[in-house]
Amino acid sequence: MKAFTLRLLPFLLILGTGVPVAAGTPTPNPRQPSQPASREAPRWTIGMSQCNLGEPWRVQMNADIKKASEAHPEINVIFKDAQNDNLRQVAHVEEFARAGVDLIIISPKEAAPLTKPVSAAFKKGIPVIVLDRRVLGGDYTCFIGADNRRIGKAAGAWIAKFLGGKGKVVELKGLMTSTPGQDRNSGFREGIKGSGLEIVFEADMKWLEPNARKEMESALARFPVIDLVYAHNDPGAHGAYLAARAAGREKKIAFVGIDALPHEGQMYVKQGVLAASFEYPTGGKEAIDAALSILGGKQVPKEITLSSRVFTRENIGKGGEWLSN
Amino acid sequence: MASVSKHPVTRALLSLALVLAVGAVFNADGAFFQWDTHRDMLRQVSVFGILACGMTMVIIAGGIDLSVGSILGVCAVVFSLFSIHMGLPDLVAIGGTLVLGLLCGVVSGSVIARFRIQPFIATLAMMVFARGLAKLISGGKKISTALELPDGTYQYVDIPPIFDLISARIAGENIAVVSIVMLVSMAFCGLLLSRTPWGRQIFAVGGNEEAARYSGIPVGATKVLAYGLCGLFCAVAGICQAAQELQGDPEAGSTYELSAIAMVVIGGTTLQGGRGSIWLTLLGVLIVGNLEKILSINAVGEETRLMLTGVIILGAVLLQRGE
Numbered sequence: 001m002k003a004f005t006l007r008l009l010p011f012l013l014i015l016g017t018g019v020p021v022a023a024g025t026p027t028p029n030p031r032q033p034s035q036p037a038s039r040e041a042p043r044w045t046i047g048m049s050q051c052n053l054g055e056p057w058r059v060q061m062n063a064d065i066k067k068a069s070e071a072h073p074e075i076n077v078i079f080k081d082a083q084n085d086n087l088r089q090v091a092h093v094e095e096f097a098r099a100g101v102d103l104i105i106i107s108p109k110e111a112a113p114l115t116k117p118v119s120a121a122f123k124k125g126i127p128v129i130v131l132d133r134r135v136l137g138g139d140y141t142c143f144i145g146a147d148n149r150r151i152g153k154a155a156g157a158w159i160a161k162f163l164g165g166k167g168k169v170v171e172l173k174g175l176m177t178s179t180p181g182q183d184r185n186s187g188f189r190e191g192i193k194g195s196g197l198e199i200v201f202e203a204d205m206k207w208l209e210p211n212a213r214k215e216m217e218s219a220l221a222r223f224p225v226i227d228l229v230y231a232h233n234d235p236g237a238h239g240a241y242l243a244a245r246a247a248g249r250e251k252k253i254a255f256v257g258i259d260a261l262p263h264e265g266q267m268y269v270k271q272g273v274l275a276a277s278f279e280y281p282t283g284g285k286e287a288i289d290a291a292l293s294i295l296g297g298k299q300v301p302k303e304i305t306l307s308s309r310v311f312t313r314e315n316i317g318k319g320g321e322w323l324s325n
Numbered sequence: 326m327a328s329v330s331k332h333p334v335t336r337a338l339l340s341l342a343l344v345l346a347v348g349a350v351f352n353a354d355g356a357f358f359q360w361d362t363h364r365d366m367l368r369q370v371s372v373f374g375i376l377a378c379g380m381t382m383v384i385i386a387g388g389i390d391l392s393v394g395s396i397l398g399v400c401a402v403v404f405s406l407f408s409i410h411m412g413l414p415d416l417v418a419i420g421g422t423l424v425l426g427l428l429c430g431v432v433s434g435s436v437i438a439r440f441r442i443q444p445f446i447a448t449l450a451m452m453v454f455a456r457g458l459a460k461l462i463s464g465g466k467k468i469s470t471a472l473e474l475p476d477g478t479y480q481y482v483d484i485p486p487i488f489d490l491i492s493a494r495i496a497g498e499n500i501a502v503v504s505i506v507m508l509v510s511m512a513f514c515g516l517l518l519s520r521t522p523w524g525r526q527i528f529a530v531g532g533n534e535e536a537a538r539y540s541g542i543p544v545g546a547t548k549v550l551a552y553g554l555c556g557l558f559c560a561v562a563g564i565c566q567a568a569q570e571l572q573g574d575p576e577a578g579s580t581y582e583l584s585a586i587a588m589v590v591i592g593g594t595t596l597q598g599g600r601g602s603i604w605l606t607l608l609g610v611l612i613v614g615n616l617e618k619i620l621s622i623n624a625v626g627e628e629t630r631l632m633l634t635g636v637i638i639l640g641a642v643l644l645q646r647g648e
Contacts, residue, residue, distance in 0.1 A: 053460075053465055054576055054579075055576075056465070056466055056467060059464075059465040059466055175627075176627065201624055202624065203621070203624055204626075204627040206627075209570055209574070210369075210566075210569075210570070213369075213569075214365075214369050214617070214621060215621055217362075217365040217369070217621075218353075218356070218362075218618070218621040218622040218624070221353075221356040221359060221361055221362045221365070221622055222353055222354060222356045222622060239570075242492075242569070242570070242571070243365075246365075246368075246492075246494070246501075247361070262471070262479055263466060263467070263469060263471040263473065263479060264467070264469070264471075266479075267469065267470070267471040267479065267481060270481065271470075271481065
């Protein structure tokens with residue numbers, strides 16, 4: 001028994017301390033605030049706390065930040081990935097604050113648990129840019145994000161027009177316990193209000209392609225006529241397409257998704273898989289722009305709402321079309 | 326319940342009949358009575374069923390393998406990389422992927438056999454490591470038909486024919502190729518377990534390791550064999566997953582290990598090791614697959630689904646418990 005406990009020990013330690021075993025690379029945590037202003041070194045250090053790099057959209061966000069920052073040798077961005085764990089992200093923000101970075105960019109996993117550390121860093125005098133998801137209260141410098149509800153509404157209006165005001169629609173929802181899922185649902189319902197569209201089948205696919213395919217197979221089994229699938233993300237729309245294709249019905253159904261990452265949604269539109277994909281911008285570039293303004297002593301608005309584009313077969317060659325409202 | 330039957334296969338069949346009866350009642354306007362529904366169900370459980378093949382052998386050998394989902398993920402990525410991005414011949418792409426899966430399994434098995442580390446911990450380490458490897462190889466992005474060029478733009482390539490071949494249906498569109506792969510994998514495991522000395526050694530090691538050692542059975546080698554084959558099946562599952570998704574997703578297979586274990590246990594193979602069979606696992610796969618299908622065609626809400634699944638897993642295992 002003793003031997004067993006001993007052998008179990010490393011596992012318990014891993015669980016207890018939350019040390020990332022192989023995934024993710026914890027960045028060193030310098031005790032001294034900032035670097036001395038030497039000739040070679042960048043003048044400013046920015047800490048970027050990402051909540052989860054398990055999602056392609058967030059990988060893209062980090063890539064956008066990296067790309068934008070590389071054009072500015074005066075800044076150096078340190079990335080940390082909280083691996084979808086609130087407490088780990090709290091620790092990351094605290095580490096940045098203790099290390100005395102010049103600015104923090106955070107894309108929080110959830111509002112409540114991260115409000116306190118963000119507020120503490122902000123009160124310490126470190127500017128904080130909150131990206132995509134919010135924190136509670138007003139203790140941050142600038143919030144940058146897109147409006148899921150607005151995108152959902154635009155998608156609804158576009159779909160109603162596309163179908164000529166009537167038709168049978170399947171809605172494959174992200175995760176209805178998450179705010180993006182709720183907003184992409186309620187915005188969509190608002191967008192199609194007053195039209196003759198009928199939602200014949202709806203299911204949670206938890207943002208995952210295999211789940212979307214499974215749910216779509218069920219929808220196909222039940223309904224001989226489906227005109228369009230509205231999925232809360234592009235992988236979901238793609239999964240639905242694969243199900244329809246396997247049933248030989250992909251030509252009679254249109255597929256619409258959200259996110260429009262270059263290598264995902266935009267590619268599907270280009271390949272003719274999706275009728276449309278609505279961009280959910282990462283805000284990575286805008287975050288670096290705002291960071292440079294703040295570090296340069298300029299004022300930035302407290303709230304920056306990103307506008308997004310719709311990509312369709314007609315406009316994909318021209319780089320999409322900006323949504324109006 | 327004990328009076329129902331002493332034989333585990335009968336009990337598993339009873340559970341399956343119960344689930345089918347539920348489906349007959351909640352048939353979603355007759356959707357449950359169409360073969361298409363069951364054909365799609367069989368397609369959907371195939372990847373899990375292939376994972377459950379390897380899992381069955383490992384569990385009979387007295388172990389557990391938590392790394393199957395992650396190995397599936399890394400194999401899906403590597404297979405897509407080989408065939409979509411590098412354009413390697415199909416046999417090389419498949420062969421290379423199978424070798425990778427086998428290697429992962431052999432490493433887990435060797436660590437367990439050589440250093441006598443708990444399988445739970447050794448495969449937990451492999452689970453985290455393989456997921457990291459999948460992310461490293463793919464750069465965190467899905468390996469799809471969009472190739473990123475050095476200037477940041479994308480070039481689109483065609484999906485290799487092998488992908489369409491694996492994700493196709495045969496026999497007059499009546500069964501998916503991946504379902505056939507699952508059934509062949511199960512037949513292979515069934516023969517190995519019941520007709521070969523290696524199979525008997527797996528049972529012996531799982532039943533009583535010390536006794537097996539004293540009777541001259543190569544315990545370490547048997548464990549390496551079980552985990553190695555499990556890794557090999559992960560690679561098969563990874564190839565099937567990538568072919569069906571038309572891409573290699575570094576997140577593919579997350580939490581699949583739990584489903585695979587649940588299928589094995591619901592079938593009636595005990596976690597203590599030494600007892601069980603691949604046919605029980607087939608029944609377990611069908612029970613879980615039908616259950617998910619019934620919940621899905623009836624568009625049952627997520628919260629109810631999770632709760633019902635929990636209750637039914639417990640019910641099935643209670644039914645399995647011979648008194």
